[in-house]
Amino acid sequence: MGSLKKSGQRRSRNPSKAPKQNMADSSGLEELYLLTRKKWKPQGWWPGDTPFEIMVGAILTQNCSWSNVELAITNLKAAGCLEPQALADIDIGQLANLIRPSGYFNLKARRLKNFMRWYTEVLPDGHGKGVPLSLLRSTLLAVNGIGPETADSILLYALNRTVFVIDAYTRRILRRHFFIRGKETYEELRLLFEANIKRRRSLYNDFHAQIVMLGKDHCRPSARCEGCPLQDHPHDELL
């Protein structure tokens, strides 16, 4: 948290060149969520029929559009490979071919196989009830190919654990509208959210989903501010 700017002052339009105040405090984040909720309904995430499908989807969607993931998921389903035993057993080359539409298919086939070793060892019952969150998270992060965002997506959306998910959209939105520096680590941003919003799984679930809506529809690399729920919110014109 050391590199985050101190918060505490009231919001303003940032009229001067003075360093902008980090506004990602509890009232700022609450406002962000309320503004998105005025525009979008609760998203009911994650898209997927079973926890296992959600976990696979979390790996497949790494740096890839969801529409491409859907094509890969369809292939996996058709091949009967969207269940643990089948995915553990399938030849890695065949697996790569099935998930081809999601991009990086050789890489992701290896990652899915790595993930299945974790699954068999740590989550044989498929839900991990009773396993401490810290153990689930640390062992997931030890899997080659599962970084913090993928791990936390699995924990929150497939295993119903109360962990906030940070992604590129979150970083960009906070940089443009809440004046963080943008170079904070994943953990700093996760703890920032977890320290400043109510610790409710349903809130963590929908807040991240709303951020993705905002990032897809408006807060793109080149901003599309028309119709954005944050249009009248203070923002940094230069980013």
Add this chain to the structure above:
DNA sequence: GCCCAGGTGTTTC
């Protein structure tokens, strides 16, 4: 044709 997508690991300074 170019840009981008719900990242992560490895290599290189």
Add this chain to the structure above:
DNA sequence: GAAACACATGGG
């Protein structure tokens, strides 16, 4: 350590 690079398809 941080910056640069590799990984790849499909849709706008």
